Amino acid sequence: MPSNLRPDDGCTLLIDGKLSKGSGGVFATGNPATGEHLGWAADARTEDMAAAIAAARTAFDDTGWSTDPAFRARCLRQLREALREHIEELREITIAEAGAPRMLTAGPHLEGPVHDLGFFADLAESYSWRTDLPIAEPMGMRTRRQLRREAVGVVGAITPWNFPHQINLAKVGPALAAGNTVVLKPAPDTPWCAAALGILAAEHTDIPPGVFNVVTAADHLIGAQLAEDQRVDLVSFTGSTATGRSVMAAAAGTVKKVFLELGGKSAFVVLDDADIAAACAMAAFSVCVHAGQGCALSTRLLVPRSAYDRALEVTAATMSGIRAGDPADRRTVCGPLISARQRDRVESYIALARREGGEVVIGGGRPAGRDEGFFVEPTLIAGLPNQSRVAQEEIFGPVLVILPYDGDDEAIRIANDSPYGLSGSVWGTDPERIDKVVSGIRTGTLGVNGGTWYSVDAPFGGYKQSGIGREMGVAGFEEYLETKLVAYPA
Template structure:
């Protein structure tokens, strides 16, 4: 496949589409290992220019104060991107390896449409809140709160769901009145680059309000985090990298939002429809080859139904063969790179070394001679103390763990450094309510309930992150609060 519209794509800096000072870097198709084309390769100087542009746009224009104009620009961007939806779809499937069916939802169309939610919020939000009169120290005083944009936002995003994560940052940040420098992952630069091209050519966004800097150099993310002209860092990625971002940001005491790793538990209570629940767990972990931080990767089932649960899960998983992401029927596409496949395969070897049994999968599919595919894999015979059950693998790998009742299921779910997401299946509402209140995660689906939406805040407990993304809570991550006091009239 050759995607000529974005071959040798450009950076968006200060309203202009410009080449990268470092030339270009290669973009590959993870399903075929073929070279797709090239992306603009920014240098530290390019990033410096982008930060300066964002700083000027915030300090020297009315962008942060003109709520209606911001809403109009965001709606323009959404409509313009809709006009390029098929081009965006082709790019997303090609460079991400995203299954085609997901581009109608969280991999493309959903995130683009979410811009409308944040446009509406820019206009409807209560930017001024009256606190009424009081007499502190005997002085009659009228007080009110102003909500104001934080300033320049540095957004650093990963490769697994690039549109969803990019728009979950730039949508609320821009709606709140900030200016943004977006540094997307080098594995998926085109998804961001085309957004920059559309914004520059088809919207009224002022120069410098959004800057998009693609690069093969991971150090540009650290540069964003360290620069004193940047007021807030919004980062999604691994917990290890999140720690580094937080340390770098601490030097200038900038605000930090972190959405990090997960090892979420899928809890099946003893009154649940076991086969239905296990089938859903198998489908979930296989979707997009398990490359999602909130995907449930620990299946926790009643001990006396363990063998039945393993059999039911295996039956579904055997039918979820890795396939060409361009096929509408594909659920499990490729991993993003050879590096990521090697990581997943190292965990499969570790599972066996720890005493686990690979029930289904565990290898590369014979039907795909090329592409970074790994079979959806089910592992039994391990408990929750194993590294395979504790560490984030980021592949289509599910570990089945037995529990001894509801309280034990909650204990296992919480016995993790992470607390991002999870699922509970059962029939007794009171028991489900107790489990929900006991599990320490930022999101929790009950009996198939979907927690993802533009108005629903997403984030984690413990080492899964700091803060929330999406919804009003996510919007307010990008705001400061100013208290104003004046003499009471």
């Protein structure tokens, strides 16, 4: 059996193959549904992060990890099996620490990303690491050319709290499969989810010391070392756009590769030939999932002005039927926000909506009977223009803004009138009109009539200030590779 995946002694650092406490002692992790203390996590300091980076650098430079894809595939499958063997313990940690609704742990909150490690293990074995180009004669010199894809080197992965397993594994899986070594810095709100990954990797896999490191810390700024340190070759960051800018600026000093998956304010566009009731009910439901704490959730509902009253009625009725509740309950869709700080942020936007002249149609407060924990009612806001802050800024809570439009062209314009371009939805019946709207919206993923874009083999990422690069799929795997051209006399 492994060490306790709820490490009460705070031994949650994995550095150079060893589990240890941090130089800063320990910090507390809590339950957002109750506000209660759960336990302790290792509080790393700069010297701990420096040691993890050094271990990753040595493992990349001095071992055969980067040149042995079959071995890497085997190690990833070992990690997947270890996670599966302890899936119930991981499930309870995820519900307790992240406030994840139990129903979602059977999908993207846990079991899905664990299963998806197999995709990257398979890819490590099947990928074309070397490709011959046609013979060419540059400047009259007959030349045989070969493209080689090689690991970037040391990867610093900085992850948020909202879907910790999905995002941790979407970075660690392809980065390791591609032959890199990794230092994972998780969010302070969900250290145990990452620590469990480190414990199982250390005790149930043949991953060599230094190849995979986990550094938990109460201080967000510990992750900045990964962007600044010249021994790190790539930083993969998921989080807010504001923090992404800081990561980008810090990485500029060493001109390292940067992958950024940032914020969103995605539009759910309902065309006038759509089933208004079905579409608006889906929009209302989806924004409440995990209390709206998903960067790709559609938080602006665009409806035809001619159907506005009907859309408002259906959306309000659906949201009023969704209760913020205990994430451990199998029926719960909308659990707690991650912290009091995040609840305050969401409530401040609801107050702002009122000050800006908007109407809070449904919700807007804390649910009755939920005095403990960090809950906000599913909230529908009407009467604001798309230029309002509430319609422009990422709130990260169960808050939906409904906006009327006149004609397909205006729907496209409003959808694009945002600094973000991460995701969205289009509902309608005319294929040509749907295709026009889909082609016109500048965003990285779109679902049509309920189609689901999330899958391990499908690239995910955004346009504009929603990020740089793609995660998942072959495209996400290739973010962790360099391209080398070798030329020989033919």
